[in-house]
Amino acid sequence: MAKYITDTKDVFFNLFEYLKIHENVEDLGEDDLKEVIREFDKFVENEIYPARIPGDLEGVKIEDKQVKVTQSYHKALKAYYENGWFALAMEEDIGGMPAPMSIYFLINSLGTGANTAFMMYPGLSKAALNLLLAKGSQQQKEAITGPMMEGRWGGTMCLTEPEAGSDVGNCKTMARPLDNGKYNINGVKIFISGGDNDLYENIIHLVLARTPGAPEGVKGLSLFLVSKYKINEDGALGEINDVICTKIEEKMGIHGSATCELSFGENNNCEGTLVGEEFEGIQNMFLMMNEARLICGIQGESQANLAYELTKQYAEERSQFGKNLLEHPDTKRMLLKMRSMSRAMRALSLYTGDLFDKAQKDPKVEEEIALLTPVCKAYCSDRGFEVSVDAVQVHGGYGYCTEYGIEQFVRDSKIATIYEGTNGIQAIDFVMRKILKDNGESMKNLMAKITKTLSSPSAGNWSNQVGQIGKVLQNGQGILDKFGKSAQNKDFDNILLHSTDFLRFCGNVICAWLLLDQAIEAESKVGNASEEDKEYYQSKIDDFITFCRHYLVENDGLATLILDESSQELGMKI
């Protein structure tokens, strides 16, 4: 197994030189925050990364109706909670250690890159806890907060059903009110990550279900807390609830993550409690869903970054035709592309994480987060997968063999393009809801930010690339105008046909912009830097140029495609 490596220079550059997150933190200084990151990085290297390949090889199994997770995860998860990593960026009054969201994004990224399947357990538990802290009743919060913070209990989100995949509103699971104020839950959910496992003593399922007489579609859905073991009044575990794992899926990857089919109420004895108001299930679930979508983006970003580091390590050690792989132009091209894309995604992910911190002072920032969430989710998961594929390619035959852990990136990263709403759904959300529904306001604001960077004097160093981005923005405006007209004519199919391509178009330009902004910062420092830092700053400039040449250039074709008035596919027959 190759040595775990983090590009700490680039991490610190993003957080402290570019975003300057420490300027908005009161209790912790730059050095403290760096120390936290270094400490977590060591933890990842020593505890989380070593469980990556074992988790892939051992997978999960059902024994005596109980799902068993690889032992390597048990040890790592225990240490994860004990060392306080779960508590990071949680409120102090529940035992958390407050930290900027960008730090949480980063911590999650380091862990996820090193072991995606493992990090899903605490990641989803945290998202479930956050939802309950925001929307749960006092009683619910009192019951679950302590045990979930301590890592005794985990959490899941239960949306998908056999006939209701993307189409969540088609949910058939029923919740019938009982006399005691609770609900009797009945239905089958599939593809539930961590749906059953032996890592936690109890599991808090957040379940979408329909109350009797509820309206059809998503408007009739309510959210329920259903625990694996019932919870007594005093908070102790009661009898087992009527939730049975009826199947675990064998999958392409994330073998260490238990993907369960859960049957609620097979014996008519499944009890749940309402979370928030009746019929507000989908809005409430979206609190968790949006977090999960951002984590999908991080899955792509983080695996790409680690895959790049391991590939670089391999290339440095391997020679062919009497030359190191790095000296072969075709291999060098692949590695430079991998680096620029991986770092671009890191920039996007941390920029978005930082928006959460900014949103506390300026609620308008929420709209930018909403706009960027589907981009983070879809663009980073698609691109993360592509970088993983490149990692296999540079490794050649060794990349295809399991023992080196490289092809695992391909298998583990693919799922992020599918779950929490397929990338096709993300593109529809992006165009229809995040752009057209608010008349393109948030999009205009983002484009104004980009234009401002382009016209800054320091951008003049890269006039070709700045011109390229400017042309892309013009095309982008043309596409928005076209979409606006189609929407006015209620010709929505024409928009939907191109939404995936437009999301990629936007992802390319947003990433190019962030890399330009970072190149400007790097350029301002390269002159007075130490030799080592000089090399790093130069690499940031190189990333920007490489990205424009190899990725942003795709936007030429994408614009031609989307602006072509024909949209002939709509009239074609399959």
Add this chain to the structure above:
Amino acid sequence: MAKYITDTKDVFFNLFEYLKIHENVEDLGEDDLKEVIREFDKFVENEIYPARIPGDLEGVKIEDKQVKVTQSYHKALKAYYENGWFALAMEEDIGGMPAPMSIYFLINSLGTGANTAFMMYPGLSKAALNLLLAKGSQQQKEAITGPMMEGRWGGTMCLTEPEAGSDVGNCKTMARPLDNGKYNINGVKIFISGGDNDLYENIIHLVLARTPGAPEGVKGLSLFLVSKYKINEDGALGEINDVICTKIEEKMGIHGSATCELSFGENNNCEGTLVGEEFEGIQNMFLMMNEARLICGIQGESQANLAYELTKQYAEERSQFGKNLLEHPDTKRMLLKMRSMSRAMRALSLYTGDLFDKAQKDPKVEEEIALLTPVCKAYCSDRGFEVSVDAVQVHGGYGYCTEYGIEQFVRDSKIATIYEGTNGIQAIDFVMRKILKDNGESMKNLMAKITKTLSSPSAGNWSNQVGQIGKVLQNGQGILDKFGKSAQNKDFDNILLHSTDFLRFCGNVICAWLLLDQAIEAESKVGNASEEDKEYYQSKIDDFITFCRHYLVENDGLATLILDESSQELGMKI
């Protein structure tokens, strides 16, 4: 498991309406050839396809130093030989059944799409036999032809060594002459497909090795026949040879194919015989290598075609949001793209197969085959992988689960981009050897063919697309001029930096051309066709338009990238 489906209409259109292969066959008419294809297709459905998922799940194992292959393959392989499929397109005097090469390409494609790992055993055996028939001594041919034709003996190609992957010339395996005219073989080969297995009684390894005092590099390599069991004078199996399988690789996919590390001569008792002349090993091996490269292309093409058919089947049966998946524009877009790309690759592959038949009358055609071989290999394996990824995406969560057999396409198809020379190596071969080395003659001839089609009156129906291809050809000429200049200045790194992108550029335009040529044929028939045929002919026109809109359009960006004079990556540091 989804039902196996072949797009027989498109297969027949390619062979009999477009290529008109029956016009050059003496003994068999169009109906006879169609009957052969239908019969083989049934065989694939009943024998080869059912072994696909079992082979993936069971893989291969070593027991008592013997590699054991899944039982499902044993049954299918026996039937494959017994039914005469191995003998197809082989010479009559050795018990073959002569047929056009395009028919062999097709047969191989149907089997490979349905079960790639399985088809590698007879595929490589056939390639080894063909090499020996062309270059072996009379004695060698007499010894191996019968048993290999009957399927009692199989064959392998042994090139790769731990330090010599792409860099074959770095081969360390030694062949020292013995007194009896044979050679003592000593060395380790890795990644040998079918290197050991229990499907065959004996295995004929074709091994590159170096004789004492041989020149360095590929020029010093000679080719040897090394059999698993020594062969007695009377042709019977003798004692076991000193070839040991020391490891089987666990891989991302093609689990049913045994990928072996072979140790030759650990006990100094490994005997081999020279094939062809000393120092002509690499040229001779290339006879087999070129066949294997074309099969890599077929692996991409064929898996894409079957993945498309299964995905279409799934989409037809699945509804979301009250509408069939086919009616959702984003899903429809994916399926139309998959179809146009899969069929484009089929057109390319069968066109190339047909060139082999044409080459018998016109040796100049050999050059076109040489030019297209790296395109078939790299373009079809890359694109086949991409279509497989799309198949998973349309299937959503189900696509990611093993039991449906869809993610297996992704895992099984990826290897074709790596083995038999990585796609990076193909691109270098394409640009440096196949284009620059003959001053672009074959490329010019191919471009003339394309131009001729563009200027045919029937192409006028698609003036936009014809204009698009014309512009692409201009850009292509510009790139060739740039490469020519770089070559004159011995600035080869500048060419090598862009060879992969240029191969993709050319693959796009060659496929667009073939689809246009086929659309012209379809357009001429759609008016007088039956309803069912009309729908098919219209789909060929739709494929062409879809391909231009979604794939050929990439060439805008690719041309910008390659024609950009900066090539700044060469000066960057990783």
